[in-house]
């Protein structure tokens with residue numbers, strides 16, 4: 001039996017990636033609905049190699065009969081339509097920041113806290129964490145299990161695709177403008193992003209941190225352990241796809257570099273590439289289009305009794321968003337929901 005799946009935000013960076021991940025991983029779909037705003041209703045998006053779906057307007061879409069709804073239309077839109085989809089009987093997996101910190105909404109990274117998926121019954125909504133949080137907690141979980149993390153200090157190097165389709169266009173247009181000496185237009189970013197780095201993602205908070213930095217702290221505590229202190233500095237860099245993080249972790253108990261490397265190598269979703277050589281580490285450009293969280297540059301931090309530094313890289317649109325959401329859908333499908341459709345009919349609506 002297959003499932004009826006709606007992808008809301010299907011024309012965006014995350015939504016398109018969701019459609020390709022669903023197809024690549026052969027998620028058992030009976031019908032797939034591609035949904036976006038009125039602006040792109042009637043447009044076409046690809047589903048897998050051979051199928052094309054017509055985009056439907058969210059405002060008039062009826063979620064009755066939909067089993068799973070993967071949402072990424074922005075927080076304000078999810079705030080209105082995710083509860084509407086849940087009320088109609090769909091389980092919503094929401095990629096936006098709207099519900100992540102609600103106590104009755106599970107915030108899930110399947111390699112870290114898959115058990116939390118069971119709490120979807122409370123509101124019919126499961127939240128997908130922030131892209132930077134996801135790749136960090138996948139790498140921290142095996143180390144936390146070994147030696148208990150007390151404190152994390154992280155600096156991120158986040159690609160422009162994390163800010164959506166139009167942000168990618170802005171990097172492209174500005175880069176071209178620099179070369180041909182045209183004026184630089186700033187629309188999605190506060191400063192020029194081409195050939196630059198911007199230490200400002202999401203809005204400023206009262207304490208001087210940004211909301212992206214706050215999200216990394218509170219989400220890590222909700223997913224991994226409420227006792228971990230996290231200090232983040234989040235920076236946008238002129239990279240199209242792939243986030244990198246320089247992570248420093250302080251532990252309660254001793255953990256050697258060799259123990260950390262072995263624990264990470266055995267951990268689900270992690271690939272360790274760590275040689276002291278020119279090709280012995282992974283960069284965002286190499287992680288783009290890939291599923292794993294790559295860990296490199298594992299070394300001791302001798303400034304604290306038990307400390308390690310790591311370099312963590314992943315594709316923010318895949319593990320940081322679409323892949324994580326589809327992995328949650330896979331667990332829902334296998335352990336929590338009953339398929340309603342007919343066997344692998346792969347009939348596409350619209």
Ligand SMILES: NC(=O)c1ccc[n+]([C@@H]2O[C@H](COP(=O)([O-])OP(=O)(O)OC[C@H]3O[C@@H](n4cnc5c(N)ncnc54)[C@H](OP(=O)(O)O)[C@@H]3O)[C@@H](O)[C@H]2O)c1
Nearest residue numbers: 009010011012013014036037040073074096162164165321
């Ligand atoms: N990019 C990442 O790495 C990442 C990671 C985790 C979470 N997220 C979150 O996921 C969300 C989407 O990100 P994105 O990068 O995919 O953005 P994007 O490329 O700008 O795409 C936005 C999508 O939302 C749709 N949309 C906008 N307003 C809508 C409305 N009123 N009704 C229905 N659909 C509407 C757009 O449809 P139209 O074509 O009709 O405009 C488009 O499909 C954001 O909340 C973001 O924070 C992103």
